[in-house]
Amino acid sequence: xxxxxxxxxxxxxxxxxxxxxxxxxxxxxxxxxxxxxxxxxxxxxxxxxxxxxxxxxxxxxxxxxxxxxxxxxxxxxxxxxxxxxxxxxxxxxxxxxxxxxxxxxxxxxxxxxxxxxxxxxxxxxxxxxxxxxxxxxxxxxxxxxxxxxxxxxxxxxxxxxxxxxxxxxxxxxxxxxxxxxxxxxxxxxxxxxxxxxxxxxxxxxxxxxxxxxxxxxxxxxxxxxxxxxxxxxxxxxxxxxxxxxxxxxxxxxxxxxxxxxxxxxxxxxxxxxxxxxxxxxxxxxxxxxxxxxxx
Amino acid sequence: xxxxxxxxxxxxxxxxxxxxxxxxxxxxxxxxxxxxxxxxxxxxxxxxxxxxxxxxxxxxxxxxxxxxxxxxxxxxxxxxxxxxxxxxxxxxxxxxxxxxxxxxxxxxxxxxxxxxxxxxxxxxxxxxxxxxxxxxxxxxxxxxxxxxxxxxxxxxxxxxxxxxxxxxxxxxxxxxxxxxxxxxxxxxxxxxxxxxxxxxxxxxxxxxxxxxxxxxxxxxxxxxxxxxxxxxxxxxxxxxxxxxxxxxxxxxxxxxxxxxxxxxxxxxxxxxxxxxxxxxxxxxxxxxxxxxxxxxxxxxxxxxxxxxxxxxxxxxxxxxxxxxxxxxxxxxxxxxxxxxxxxxxxxxxxxxxxxxxxxxxxxxx
Numbered sequence: 001x002x003x004x005x006x007x008x009x010x011x012x013x014x015x016x017x018x019x020x021x022x023x024x025x026x027x028x029x030x031x032x033x034x035x036x037x038x039x040x041x042x043x044x045x046x047x048x049x050x051x052x053x054x055x056x057x058x059x060x061x062x063x064x065x066x067x068x069x070x071x072x073x074x075x076x077x078x079x080x081x082x083x084x085x086x087x088x089x090x091x092x093x094x095x096x097x098x099x100x101x102x103x104x105x106x107x108x109x110x111x112x113x114x115x116x117x118x119x120x121x122x123x124x125x126x127x128x129x130x131x132x133x134x135x136x137x138x139x140x141x142x143x144x145x146x147x148x149x150x151x152x153x154x155x156x157x158x159x160x161x162x163x164x165x166x167x168x169x170x171x172x173x174x175x176x177x178x179x180x181x182x183x184x185x186x187x188x189x190x191x192x193x194x195x196x197x198x199x200x201x202x203x204x205x206x207x208x209x210x211x212x213x214x215x216x217x218x219x220x221x222x223x224x225x226x227x228x229x230x231x232x233x234x235x236x237x238x239x240x241x242x243x244x245x246x247x248x249x250x251x252x253x254x255x256x257x258x259x260x261x262x263x264x265x266x267x268x269x270x271x272x273x274x275x276x277x278x279x280x281x282x283x284x285x286x287x288x289x290x291x292x293x294x295x
Numbered sequence: 296x297x298x299x300x301x302x303x304x305x306x307x308x309x310x311x312x313x314x315x316x317x318x319x320x321x322x323x324x325x326x327x328x329x330x331x332x333x334x335x336x337x338x339x340x341x342x343x344x345x346x347x348x349x350x351x352x353x354x355x356x357x358x359x360x361x362x363x364x365x366x367x368x369x370x371x372x373x374x375x376x377x378x379x380x381x382x383x384x385x386x387x388x389x390x391x392x393x394x395x396x397x398x399x400x401x402x403x404x405x406x407x408x409x410x411x412x413x414x415x416x417x418x419x420x421x422x423x424x425x426x427x428x429x430x431x432x433x434x435x436x437x438x439x440x441x442x443x444x445x446x447x448x449x450x451x452x453x454x455x456x457x458x459x460x461x462x463x464x465x466x467x468x469x470x471x472x473x474x475x476x477x478x479x480x481x482x483x484x485x486x487x488x489x490x491x492x493x494x495x496x497x498x499x500x501x502x503x504x505x506x507x508x509x510x511x512x513x514x515x516x517x518x519x520x521x522x523x524x525x526x527x528x529x530x531x532x533x534x535x536x537x538x539x540x541x542x543x544x545x546x547x548x549x550x551x552x553x554x555x556x557x558x559x560x561x562x563x564x565x566x567x568x569x570x571x572x573x574x575x576x577x578x579x580x581x582x583x584x585x586x587x588x589x590x591x592x593x594x595x596x597x598x599x600x601x602x603x604x605x606x607x608x609x610x611x612x613x614x615x616x617x618x619x620x621x622x623x624x625x626x627x628x629x630x631x632x633x634x635x636x637x638x639x640x641x642x643x644x645x646x647x648x649x650x651x652x653x654x655x656x657x658x659x660x
Contacts, residue, residue, distance in 0.1 A: 184379065184381065185348075186377045186378075186379060186381040187381050187383065189346070189348055189368070189375070189377065189381065190375070190377060190381035190383070190439075190442075191383075191394070191398070192347075192348075192367075192368040192369050193346060193368060193369070193373060193374065193375045193395075193443070194369070194394050194395030194398050194399075194442070194443075194446060195369045195395055195398035195399040195446065196369055196398045197367065197369055198367070198368075200398075205383065208385065209385075
C-alpha cells in the first residue's frame, strides 16, 4: 500500500466510494421514500430528503385503521388485503422462510455429505443437481400451479415450504458440499476407528467444523426465501400472504402504486435479514476463511 | 488381546484402475508385518478395506477367523494411526486420548486412569493439557499412537506414520515402536513406502506393486533372495546395481558375461541365451587397489560419503555401478580394480523380470 502512488490511491478510493454509493443508494432511497408524505413520493425533480418527515406510511403498514383513514382521505379505495395489517404477512413469511431454510439446509447437509463421502450419484451429480436450478422458475410455474391445486397444496404454508425447499436445495447441496470436502475424511475415520458409528462421527467431528459454512448457507437460502415473489404470487390466493405479496398489494385504484407505503414495508422487511446476518457474522467470516482448517 | 488377520483374494477396483488385485496375506498374532510398496501400489486401499472404510469388490477379511465384511469400522476392534494423524484439533490432548474410551462408554474415573497410564507409558504427560491444534508433527504422531493404543485394539494399523517426521525423530521412533509392539505383543500391520522402516522393524515384509503382492518374507529373505527385479531394486540402500548381461548355455549350465566381467558360472537352469539382467548388491563387488587375476580396472566417476562407508560410482560398460568401500579407500585414485564372484548375484530374466538364478546366497557383508 505504502508504495502506491498518490494518484493511484485516490483512484482506488474513488472506485470504492463509487461502488459503495451504487450499492447503498437503493437502501437510502427506500428509507428516504418511506418517510415522505403522500405528495412527495413521486415528485419531480426528486426530493432527496423530505422536509416534512412522517411515519404515516409505517402506520398504514401496521395499523388497519390508519390505512382506512388514508383510503378515505384519498377518495380512493384500497385493496381489501391492504386494509388488513402487514403483521400477518410478516408472520407468514417468517414461518415459511424459516422452515423452508431449515429443511433446505438439513437435507442439503445430509445430501452433500452423501455426495462427498459416498460419491452418491457419481462425479457430476452435484452439478446435475445445480442445473435443475438453471430452469427459469417461470418455466415450471404453470405445471406447479396445476400440481399444487390437484394435491391441495395451493395457498398453504406446507405448499410454499415444499416449493422453497425444493428450489433452494441445489444451492444448499452445492455450497455445503464444498465445506464438507475441506474436512479430511481421516478425521471422521479416526472417530469411527475409536468406536463411533458413521453418523455420530459426522455429528461430533465434521458438523462442528463446518458450522460456519452451514450458517452462511442458511443465511443465503433465507434471503432467497424471504424475498421470493413468483411462487408466492402464483401458489397463493389470499390465505397465505408473504411480505413480497403484501408489498405488491399496496396499490390503490385512484393513486396507483403507493410508493411510500411500499418503501416503509420494504424497509421493515430488510431488518430480519440484517439481524440474522449480524448474529451469525462471526461464523460468516469463519465460513469464508474455511480453507485454513488445520489438518 | 492381539489378533490374527487373514486377507484372502481381495479385489478393489476404482473405475478403470484395479487398485488391489487378488491380494492374500496372513498376519499372525503378535506379528509385525509391513506392507511395503511405492505410492499408488494399493497398500493404502488395502488398509482402508481392513479398517472398513472401503468395501472390497471380492474376497474376505477375517480377524481371528471371523469375517469382518459385514462389521462396521467402529466394531472391528482395529486401531489405526493415519498418515496425517487426524488429531482432533479443537480438543485437548487429554480429550483426544479419552475420545475412544468415551465413544466406547468407559466411565469417567476409568478413562482418567487409563489416560494417565498411557500418557506415562508414551511420556506424553507434559502435553495432556495442550490443545490438539498446538502440537508439532512428532507430538501429533505420539498422541495419535497413544489415542489408538489406549483402546487396546486387537489389530493395529499404521499408515505411513513417520512420513511427516524428520530423520532423527524417525530413527528414535523406529526403536520405540518396535519395543512397544514387542512388549504389548501387539499385531501390527505397518504400511510404508520406506524400505528402511520396513526392514528395521518388521518380522515379515510383504512387497506390493500395482495391486499385487510380489513377495512375502522376513527382511533377511527379501533382501537376500528377491524374487524379481522390482523387489531387488526396491529393497536395499545403497540400491542394487542392475546391469545387462549375456547368457551362454552349455547343456544346462549357465555362463554369464557382463560388460566387464566374464565367465560367471551361475549353475544349472533353463534360460534362453541372449541378453538378460544381472542384479548385484553394492557389497558384492570386491574392490582392490591392486589388479588381480579376474579383476578389471574401472574408472571412478563420483563418490558418495556415508560416513562409515563410501559408495564409489564406477563406469561399468555403459552403466554406472555402486560399490561399497571403506572410507578413504578411493582417495586420489582414478581407477579401482573390481572383481565379481558369481556367488551373491541374481540373474534376472529379461522378459518376465523374475530372478531365475542365483548362486550361494551368503554375501560378504
